[in-house]
Amino acid sequence: xxxxxxxxxxxxxxxxxxxxxxxxxxxxxxxxxxxxxxxxxxxxxxxxxxxxxxxxxxxxxxxxxxxxxxxxxxxxxxxxxxxxxxxxxxxxxxxxxxxxxxxxxxxxxxxxxxxxxxxxxxxxxxxxxxxxxxxxxxxxxxxxxxxxxxxxxxxxxxxxxxxxxxxxxxxxxxxxxxxxxxxxxxxxxxxxxxxxxxxxxxxxxxxxxxxxxxxxxxxxxxxxxxxxxxxxxxxxxxxxxxxxxxxxxxxxxxxxxxxxxxxxxxxxxxxxxxxxxxxxxxxxxxxxxxxxxxxxxxxxxxxxxxxxxxxxxxxxxxxxxxxxxxxxxxxxxxxxxxxxxxxxxxxxxxxxxxxxxxxxxxxxxxxxxxxxxxxxxxxxxxxxxxxxxxxxxxxxxxxxxxxxxxxxxxxxxxxxxx
Amino acid sequence: xxxxxxxxxxxxxxxxxxxxxxxxxxxxxxxxxxxxxxxxxxxxxxxxxxxxxxxxxxxxxxxxxxxxxxxxxxxxxxxxxxxxxxxxxxxxxxxxxxxxxxxxxxxxxxxxxxxxxxxxxxxxxxxxxxxxxxxxxxxxxxxxxxxxxxxxxxxxxxxxxxxxxxxxxxxxxxxxxxxxxxxxxxxxxxxxxxxxxxxxxxxxxxxxxxxxxxxxxxxxxxxxxxxxxxxxxxxxxxxxxxxxxxxxxxxxxxxxxxxxxxxxxxxxxxxxxxxxxxxxxxxxxxxxxxxxxxxxxxxxxxxxxxxxxxxxxxxxxxxxxxxxxxxxxxxxxxxxxx
Numbered sequence: 211x212x213x214x215x216x217x218x219x220x221x222x223x224x225x226x227x228x229x230x231x232x233x234x235x236x237x238x239x240x241x242x243x244x245x246x247x248x249x250x251x252x253x254x255x256x257x258x259x260x261x262x263x264x265x266x267x268x269x270x271x272x273x274x275x276x277x278x279x280x281x282x283x284x285x286x287x288x289x290x291x292x293x294x295x296x297x298x299x300x301x302x303x304x305x306x307x308x309x310x311x312x313x314x315x316x317x318x319x320x321x322x323x324x325x326x327x328x329x330x331x332x333x334x335x336x337x338x339x340x341x342x343x344x345x346x347x348x349x350x351x352x353x354x355x356x357x358x359x360x361x362x363x364x365x366x367x368x369x370x371x372x373x374x375x376x377x378x379x380x381x382x383x384x385x386x387x388x389x390x391x392x393x394x395x396x397x398x399x400x401x402x403x404x405x406x407x408x409x410x411x412x413x414x415x416x417x418x419x420x421x422x423x424x425x426x427x428x429x430x431x432x433x434x435x436x437x438x439x440x441x442x443x444x445x446x447x448x449x450x451x452x453x454x455x456x457x458x459x460x461x462x463x464x465x466x467x468x469x470x471x472x473x474x475x476x477x478x479x480x481x482x483x484x485x486x487x488x489x490x491x492x493x494x495x496x497x498x499x500x501x502x503x504x505x506x507x508x509x510x511x512x513x514x515x516x517x518x519x520x521x522x523x524x525x526x527x528x529x530x531x532x533x534x535x536x537x538x539x540x541x542x543x544x545x546x547x548x549x550x551x552x553x554x555x556x557x558x559x560x561x562x563x564x565x566x567x568x569x570x571x572x573x574x575x576x577x578x579x580x581x582x583x584x585x586x587x588x589x590x591x592x593x594x595x596x597x598x599x600x601x602x603x604x605x606x607x608x609x610x611x612x613x614x615x616x617x618x619x620x621x622x623x624x625x626x627x628x
Numbered sequence: 629x630x631x632x633x634x635x636x637x638x639x640x641x642x643x644x645x646x647x648x649x650x651x652x653x654x655x656x657x658x659x660x661x662x663x664x665x666x667x668x669x670x671x672x673x674x675x676x677x678x679x680x681x682x683x684x685x686x687x688x689x690x691x692x693x694x695x696x697x698x699x700x701x702x703x704x705x706x707x708x709x710x711x712x713x714x715x716x717x718x719x720x721x722x723x724x725x726x727x728x729x730x731x732x733x734x735x736x737x738x739x740x741x742x743x744x745x746x747x748x749x750x751x752x753x754x755x756x757x758x759x760x761x762x763x764x765x766x767x768x769x770x771x772x773x774x775x776x777x778x779x780x781x782x783x784x785x786x787x788x789x790x791x792x793x794x795x796x797x798x799x800x801x802x803x804x805x806x807x808x809x810x811x812x813x814x815x816x817x818x819x820x821x822x823x824x825x826x827x828x829x830x831x832x833x834x835x836x837x838x839x840x841x842x843x844x845x846x847x848x849x850x851x852x853x854x855x856x857x858x859x860x861x862x863x864x865x866x867x868x869x870x871x872x873x874x875x876x877x878x879x880x881x882x883x884x885x886x887x888x889x890x891x892x893x894x895x896x897x898x899x900x901x902x903x904x905x906x907x908x909x910x911x912x913x914x915x916x917x918x919x920x921x922x923x924x925x926x927x928x929x930x931x932x933x934x935x936x937x938x939x940x941x942x943x944x945x946x947x948x949x950x951x952x953x954x955x956x957x958x959x960x961x962x963x964x965x966x
Contacts, residue, residue, distance in 0.1 A: 267860065
């Protein structure tokens, strides 16, 4: 006889309302009699209802991996296995998605087939690090499930103190604001650091994220140890005829209120003939005016990215934003992308050698100072790296050191002028 | 990836939004693509995934993409297919929206369904909130886009949001001294504490840890490496609401979210008290903010006194920043608002 469904009055409440319900989905799996996962999902629902009743979680970690890998599987063992034995093991396989999270349905259907065979039938698109999360696998099925995903060309993502799975925005694939090839940058950076993803040996996690412009649709600045955020170094492109159309549509007051006054650096003004005047030297490439007037304005032609390091979430000292270490890196030809990959590797290397255990890049910078990191990366300082110079007067400057630094600045300026 | 996206990669000219839930991109080559965006429950069963695949095969040449906030996007090259696709998605229970100035899908974490340290559920909170905010998902009536995040512990994997619904532990961890020596690497637990409140101790003749409860800020950072230091509690694990987080460098620089309401009950299965605060903030923002102002930018303009007045939320001593780097959060000027 088929195993009975547990009573789930609280979870049943989550089947009401207009938004798609994950509970309805899990129930569908639990009621797929004859499928290998049906009874496991019944007990999963039982455990989840138990969590809702008692307001506590009941999963604990462990150590599970696949051959040749040190991470990428999130082991979950139930602490209430006596009550819900069939979902006592409910591991997640983190699988790296394609950059931009584009799929054809053939791939998605194959994922479903594999996960019906070895797992629970429950898949999350996607986790906060970008992974496809295949949730709910018994220990003995982890290896065969991974083998089939691997056969399809997919690989495990990161977990633990490792390079993590990465995300990019939709980027050049479908966005006119894109300032570089986000998909290429992601693939090349990740492919070159796979060892550090699959064999966790870093002080703590390391995340790359790629956004094509300052709108930062991949949420890189708060979430990535190395954020690659698209920008341009020449003048923005303006189609004045289209600007006039926007003035017609929104009115002069509309344009002044919604575009001109909202420019953070007062770099815009509306001319008497309804064309736009742009002070490109003051423009910080924030994207606001481009977002409002999508037909009239576009990034410049000399495109690339700003590189910021040290963004992270709360644990343990609070959130940190990434800080600029490279204000502009041209990303046009293969050599440029190689330089990006090299920079990523250098940052990871410095992090591996200098961070304390369980310290993120941002915390390391707070401890050692940005100057020390820049020296390690052999990058010269740039005023684009700061909001303002120091305000604290207690700084030791031995006379000759100052002159030596001035010399470096002059050399860099001379080199840039060539 | 959809062949039209492959062909036009890096060659897009402009885009607009013909209606909520639909993006329209035009390439220099003259190709056009309409993207229809729909909300999902993120944790999907294979039947749901296959249903989405059927829809993609029927309308979108068999291609889809997901956004970082777990919305699904269908790309079509024939404008005539847009409305039938929208109708089909709606009929199958997938809300169409999430574009432009809407409240888009809430980014969230694993919660009781799968995390080992959660103080609340994530999928359940998000499902409950999105039911309440459904109308704002399918419309574009907000002053600017609104990104809501939830987090099921104080690590806040959910991220920065215009509005963030986060767990807040309110009592120090309760220690099972019998288990500490066997389970926890004591020095690394001690190192994990941001306020140095944890010390090694011998309890009942066994090596264990103790917490200086006066110092403890109840962050829960000790719990992941040392589960016998239980931080979660059915009553004392609460919910707090934060506002004004922003990732983009658009107009203003990126910002962190700020605490506005705390001590909200962690109340499954529908978390009505948290939803009320979220809706109250959204209502005030929708009525009072100017076009293009994100939640944090709106507050920057009107000021915090007005924020608390418009939302009716109380302002307490717990809103004051108290850690040693916190003075820049205080008003060091004679600029005041009445």
